[in-house]
Amino acid sequence: NAGVTQTPKFQVLKTGQSMTLQCAQDMNHEYMSWYRQDPGMGLRLIHYSVGAGITDQGEVPNGYNVSRSTTEDFPLRLLSAAPSQTSVYFCASTSLNTEAFFGQGTRLTVV
Amino acid sequence: AQSVTQLGSHVSVSEGALVLLRCNYSSSVPPYLFWYVQYPNQGLQLLLKYTTGATLVKGINGFEAEFKKSETSFHLTKPSAHMSDAAEYFCAVRADSGYSTLTFGKGTMLLVSP
Secondary structure (H helix, E strand, O other): OOOEEEEOOEEEEOOOOOEEEEEEEOOOOOEEEEEEEEOOOEEEEEEEEEEOOEEEEOOOOOOEEEOOOOOOEOOEEEOOOOHHHOEEEEEEEEOOOOOOEEOOOEEEEEO | OEEEEEEOOEEEEEOOOOEEEEEEEEEOOOOEEEEEEEOOOOOEEEEEEEOOOOOEEEOHHHOEEEEEOOOOEEEEEEOOOOHHHOEEEEEEEEOOOOOOOEEEOOOEEEEEEO
């Protein structure tokens, strides 16, 4: 079982570029979410999904888009990267009565 | 709405000493509570969780935590620290067993000295 897989692990973008962070899970979990981790801020929720075709905003959604076409995949899109989006991004999945399982993270730098 | 407060962004202990990491939460409904550990450049790994039932929960690596409803606390303890325990620890709360969101504290870095 791979669990939650995030790609890429590292990425450097120039301001204004776009990119997609990939997240896939093989546990058939209904609920998936994206967090960003910044020093001294803990993990803050960006977007989440309770199932295919259903997404909603979290605490810090501005500048990010998501979609959920399948149960397995939950990509996070940055349409026009800004230096403020430099962070470590974590994808997580969970199901009823289970804890959240996290990917290994994507370290993004926007210059 | 729910929130988590972790007291102390850094905690330093000597190897063999007691580890105590503090977590207080607020939740309008009975909470599910979690402690996660993050080693450098790694993802988050579950240490332990409280859902219902016994208020003292044991986790991996000798850690345990006690849910105290009257104090709205879920402090993490370990009787004897090891060098390998040095990491960042996050307390998190979820409203229930459903799909409500997980809210994290800001984390506590545990430093262990020889």
